[in-house]
Amino acid sequence: MTTAAVETARKPATMAQALGRALRDAMAEDPAVHVLGEDVGTLGGVFRITDGLAKEFGDHRCTDTPLAEAGILGTAVGMAMYGLRPVVEMQFDAFAYPAFEQLISHVSRMRNRTRGALPMPITVRVPYGGGIGGVEHHSDSSEAYYMATPGLHVVTPATVADAYGMLREAIASDDPVVFLEPKRLYWSKADWSADRPEPVAPIGRAVVRRPATGQGSPVSLITYGPSLPVCMEAAEAARAEGWDLEVVDLRSLVPFDDETVCASVRRTGRALVVHESPGFGGPGGEIAARITERCFHHLEAPVLRVAGFDIPYPPPMVERHHLPGVDRVLDAVARLQWESEWTEGSAD
Amino acid sequence: MTVLEQPGAYRPTPPPAWRPRLDPAPLLPDPEPVRLLGTPAAADLDPGLLTRLYRELVRGRRYNAQATALTKQGRLAVYPSSTGQEACQVAAAMVLEERDWLFPSYRDTLAAVVRGLDPAQALTLLRGDWHNGYDPREYRVAPLCTPLATQLPHAVGLAHAARLKGDDVVALAMVGDGGTSEGDFHEALNFAAVWQAPVVFLVQNNGFAISVPLAKQTAAPSLAHKAVGYGMPGRLVDGNDAAAVHQVLGEAVRRAREGGGPTLVEAVTYRLDAHTNADDATRYRAEEELTAWRAHDPIDLMEAELKGRDLIDEDGMAAAREAAEDMARALRDRMNDDPVLEPMELFEHVYAEKTGQLREQAAQLRAELDAESQEGER
Ligand SMILES: Cc1ncc(C[n+]2csc(CCOP(=O)(O)OP(=O)(O)O)c2C)c(N)n1
Numbered sequence: 001m002t003t004a005a006v007e008t009a010r011k012p013a014t015m016a017q018a019l020g021r022a023l024r025d026a027m028a029e030d031p032a033v034h035v036l037g038e039d040v041g042t043l044g045g046v047f048r049i050t051d052g053l054a055k056e057f058g059d060h061r062c063t064d065t066p067l068a069e070a071g072i073l074g075t076a077v078g079m080a081m082y083g084l085r086p087v088v089e090m091q092f093d094a095f096a097y098p099a100f101e102q103l104i105s106h107v108s109r110m111r112n113r114t115r116g117a118l119p120m121p122i123t124v125r126v127p128y129g130g131g132i133g134g135v136e137h138h139s140d141s142s143e144a145y146y147m148a149t150p151g152l153h154v155v156t157p158a159t160v161a162d163a164y165g166m167l168r169e170a171i172a173s174d175d176p177v178v179f180l181e182p183k184r185l186y187w188s189k190a191d192w193s194a195d196r197p198e199p200v201a202p203i204g205r206a207v208v209r210r211p212a213t214g215q216g217s218p219v220s221l222i223t224y225g226p227s228l229p230v231c232m233e234a235a236e237a238a239r240a241e242g243w244d245l246e247v248v249d250l251r252s253l254v255p256f257d258d259e260t261v262c263a264s265v266r267r268t269g270r271a272l273v274v275h276e277s278p279g280f281g282g283p284g285g286e287i288a289a290r291i292t293e294r295c296f297h298h299l300e301a302p303v304l305r306v307a308g309f310d311i312p313y314p315p316p317m318v319e320r321h322h323l324p325g326v327d328r329v330l331d332a333v334a335r336l337q338w339e340s341e342w343t344e345g346s347a348d
Numbered sequence: 349m350t351v352l353e354q355p356g357a358y359r360p361t362p363p364p365a366w367r368p369r370l371d372p373a374p375l376l377p378d379p380e381p382v383r384l385l386g387t388p389a390a391a392d393l394d395p396g397l398l399t400r401l402y403r404e405l406v407r408g409r410r411y412n413a414q415a416t417a418l419t420k421q422g423r424l425a426v427y428p429s430s431t432g433q434e435a436c437q438v439a440a441a442m443v444l445e446e447r448d449w450l451f452p453s454y455r456d457t458l459a460a461v462v463r464g465l466d467p468a469q470a471l472t473l474l475r476g477d478w479h480n481g482y483d484p485r486e487y488r489v490a491p492l493c494t495p496l497a498t499q500l501p502h503a504v505g506l507a508h509a510a511r512l513k514g515d516d517v518v519a520l521a522m523v524g525d526g527g528t529s530e531g532d533f534h535e536a537l538n539f540a541a542v543w544q545a546p547v548v549f550l551v552q553n554n555g556f557a558i559s560v561p562l563a564k565q566t567a568a569p570s571l572a573h574k575a576v577g578y579g580m581p582g583r584l585v586d587g588n589d590a591a592a593v594h595q596v597l598g599e600a601v602r603r604a605r606e607g608g609g610p611t612l613v614e615a616v617t618y619r620l621d622a623h624t625n626a627d628d629a630t631r632y633r634a635e636e637e638l639t640a641w642r643a644h645d646p647i648d649l650m651e652a653e654l655k656g657r658d659l660i661d662e663d664g665m666a667a668a669r670e671a672a673e674d675m676a677r678a679l680r681d682r683m684n685d686d687p688v689l690e691p692m693e694l695f696e697h698v699y700a701e702k703t704g705q706l707r708e709q710a711a712q713l714r715a716e717l718d719a720e721s722q723e724g725e726r
Binding site: 031032034058059060061065066068070071073074075076077078079080081082083084086098101102105106109110111112113114115116117118119150151153173174175204254255256257258259 | 358359360361362363478479480483484485486490491495498500501502503504505506507508509510512513519531532534535536538539542696697698699700703704705
C-alpha cells in the first residue's frame with residue numbers, strides 16, 4: 001500500500017473508539033483476554049468503551065459482574081493466577097476506591113511476594129478526572145494513590161493514537177497496569193486508522209508533543225492526560241507574550257521517564273508541572289523534586305506547579321474554577337520569568 | 349509473552365446458564381452440626397481413610413507444637429497455631445485432588461503442609477525471610493494470606509477461570525469466623541453463586557477473632573446460614589470430627605466439580621492455643637471453656653473411634669507418634685539453619701523488568717554493600 005493510500009484510510013476517530021478497538025483487537029488476538037466490570041456487557045459500559053464486545057465474544061469473555069469493585073478485582077486476581085489476562089473496568093474514578101484493598105494488598109505485590117511465580121497481567125481501566133460536569137465522585141484524579149504503590153504501572157494516554165497503542169501494550173504486559181482514561185478526552189477526535197493504527201512510543205516513555213522553537217523565552221510544560229490539550233493551547237497563546245513553551249506529555253507516571261523530562265528542562269532551563277489532581281501530595285511534587293535533583297544547575301527558576309486546589313473535587317457548577325486552565329498556566333509561566341517581580345516578592 | 353502455558357489451546361467455554369432457586373430449604377444447614385465419630389454412622393466409614401486422618405492429626409498436633417516452640421527460640425517471628433483445629437486443616441487438604449487449589453489464610457499452614465508443602469517452606473512468611481517460600485503453581489496452594497478474607501475472591505476467580513478453560517478444578521478457600529464480617533467475604537460468596545463457580549468456602553469458626561467472640565461478630569443463626577442469602581447451600585459440621593469435616597467437604601467438592609456450584613461450610617471448632625504466640629488468651633476467655641473443649645479434642649475423638657473398632661493398636665499409635673517426631677526433627681533442623689538472604693533481591697520481582705528508578709536504587713544499594721564489605725575486610 002502506498003503512503004497516500006494509508007493516509008486516506010485515516011479518518012476522524014474518538015479516543016473512546018480507539019480504546020474500544022484496542023479491547024476488541026486484544027480479545028480477538030488472545031483468548032486469554034477477558035473483560036469484566038459493571039455494565040460492560042449488554043450496555044457496552046457507561047462510556048460505551050466495551051460496546052459490542054459481549055456480542056462478538058460472548059458474555060463469558062466480556063462479563064457483567066455483580067456490583068462490587070473489590071470482588072471484580074479480587075476475582076481478576078484469581079483469573080490471572082490461572083493464566084488469564086483480565087481487563088477490569090472501574091466505572092468511575094471514585095468507585096475504584098472499594099477495590100484499593102485488592103489492588104494494594106494483592107495485585108501490586110503478588111509477583112514480588114511469590115518471587116515471580118504469580119505475575120498479575122491485569123489491566124485496571126479507570127476513567128478519571130473532571131471537566132464533564134459530573135456530580136460528586138465522578139471526577140476524581142486518583143493518580144497519586146496509584147503512583148504511591150510499588151508494583152503497579154500507572155499510565156494515561158492523551159491522544160487517540162496513544163489510547164489504542166498504550167491500551168494494547170497494557171493488556172499485553174505481564175504486570176498490572178492502572179490505565180487512567182481521561183474521560184474529558186473520550187470524545188476528542190483525531191485522524192486515525194483503526195485498521196492501520198500508528199505505532200506509538202512504549203509505556204515508560206514520555207513524548208515531546210510540542211518542541212520549543214528557539215524563539216523567545218523557553219519553558220518546559222510537563223503534563224499528562226486531560227491537561228495536555230490545556231498546555232498545548234497555552235503554548236499557542238504564549239507566543240504572543242514572547243514565551244516559547246515546550247510541551248512534554250508524560251504518558252506514563254510509573255515508570256517515570258526522567259530522561260526525556262530532564263533533557264527538555266536542560267534545554268529550556270524552566271519547568272512547570274501541570275495536572276488537575278490536588279497539588280499537595282500530588283504527582284507534581286514528585287516530578288518537581290526529580291527535576292530539581294537532576295537539573296538543578298540548569299534551572300533558571302524554581303520548578304513550579306499548576307494543579308487542582310487541595311479540595312475534594314467541587315460540584316460541576318464551579319469545577320471550572322478548580323481545573324487548571326490556560327490562564328493559570330500562563331500566569332505561572334510569567335512567574336517563571338524569575339528575574340522580575342518574583343525575586344523581589346520572595347525577598348520580603 | 350503470555351502467562352498461559354498453552355495459549356493456543358485455550359478456548360474459553362461459557363458456563364451453563366443458571367436460574368435462581370426459589371425454595372431456600374435445600375440450602376439451609378441442619379441445625380445441629382454434622383457428626384460421625386462416635387455415632388452409628390461411623391460404621392460405614394472407610395477404615396483406611398480413618399487411619400490416614402488419624403496419622404495426619406497426630407502429625408499436625410506435633411507440627412503446631414514444634415512451630416510454637418520455634419517462636420520461643422527466636423527461629424520463627426510469629427506462629428498462629430491451629431492446635432485444636434487440626435481436623436479442619438487435615439480434611440481441607442485431604443479432600444482435594446492434585447489439580448485443585450487451596451487458598452489458605454495465615455492460620456492454615458498445616459493444611460498447606462498436609463497438601464504436600466515442605467513444613468519449613470510453609471513457614472517462610474512467618475519466619476520473616478521472604479513473603480512466600482514456595483511456588484504456588486507447583487503445589488496449587490495460594491500464598492498464605494494475612495489480610496482477612498481477601499483470598500476468597502481470588503479462589504472464585506481461579507475456579508471460574510479453570511471452568512472457562514474446561515478444567516474440572518475446584519478451589520477450596522479457608523477463612524476464620526472473624527473474616528466472615530469482611531466485605532470481601534460477601535463479595536466472594538456472591539460472585540461464586542452468581543457465576544456458579546466451583547468453589548468451597550470453609551469457615552473455621554474457632555470461637556474468636558483474636559479476642560472478639562462470635563456473638564460480637566455476627567447476629568446470624570450460624571455462619572453457615574449466610575449461604576442462603578447468596579443462593580448456595582450452607583453446611584454446618586463439627587469441626588473437631590475429622591471424618592465429618594472430610595465427608596461434608598468431600599460432598600461440597602464433588603458438587604462443585606460436577607457443576608453444582610459453590611458451598612459454604614462452617615466447621616465449629618475451637619482454638620486451644622492463643623491467637624498467636626504473642627497473644628495472652630487468658631484476658632478474654634475462661635478456663636472452663638477450654639476444659640470443655642479439651643474434652644472434645646479432635647485426636648481423642650478419632651483415637652476412640654479407631655480403638656472402638658479395633659482399627660489401631662498401641663503399635664499403630666506409637667508409629668503415628670514416631671512419624672510426627674521425625675517431621676518435627678526435620679523441621680527443627682531446617683529451621684536451625686540461618687537463612688542466607690541476598691539483599692539485591694529486594695529489587696527483583698517488583699516488575700517483570702526493572703524500571704529506571706529501580707535500577708538506580710539497586711545500584712545505590714550495591715555500592716553501599718560493596719562499601720560495607722570493604723570496611724569489613726579492613
Ligand atoms: C483486614 C484485616 N484486618 C485486621 C487484621 C488483623 N487480624 C489478624 S487475625 C485477626 C482475627 C481474625 O479472626 P478470624 O477471622 O476468626 O480467624 P482466626 O484468627 O480465628 O483463625 C485480626 C483482626 C487482618 N489480618 N486483616
